[in-house]
Amino acid sequence: QVQLQQSGPGLVKPSETLSLTCTVSGGSFTSYYWSWIRQPPGKGLEWIGYVYYSGSTDYNPSLKSRVTMSVDMSKNQFSLKVTSVTAADTAVYYCARIVRGEGMDYWGQGTLVTVSS
């Protein structure tokens, strides 16, 4: 059974960098797109971007200037960094696996990240 386990701080100060990691277990890491999605409290879902197992990336234009994603195949992990955060970045952040042609079939448990001093 594929599992995605998220880790990272739940509180980030304004103007600093948000960093999260997702560890994949129980399945192959290769041949998939690994994605991050966020959900502000009480609101809908926003796709942030993906990192392919090879390291190639694509980001939502709305966040592109502040987002970096990377993979560490030796640890079956992928990561998200969002720079210069503000209160508007407060959200539950999810990692997920994208299956080409099938959507996002496995999700992490979610991490509430609050931006506050």
Add this chain to the structure above:
Amino acid sequence: EIVMTQSPATLSVPPGGRATLSCRASQSASSNLAWYQQKPGQAPRLIIYGASTRATGVPARFSGSGSVTEFTLTISSLQSEDFAVYYCQQYNDWPLTFGGGTKVEI
């Protein structure tokens, strides 16, 4: 980007009733459309992909239809565990985009 619009925002249905949820794309999404179910405090769960294919383990009371710009999720005979928020999402083009969600309540 492809803008996804869901209606209605809230749908009140009695247990055992039928729910019909709509999703419209601002431009063609072909059949590259997924539906997700989200319960409070939980991550979304994939229930339909390819507009009409049920994901693994999803009961047959869930069905999806449509293509191009008009899509429908139907839940026949609603069970208590089906009351949740449902999101559509297109994966025909980047960036991936979600609809605003439909809350199915009693």
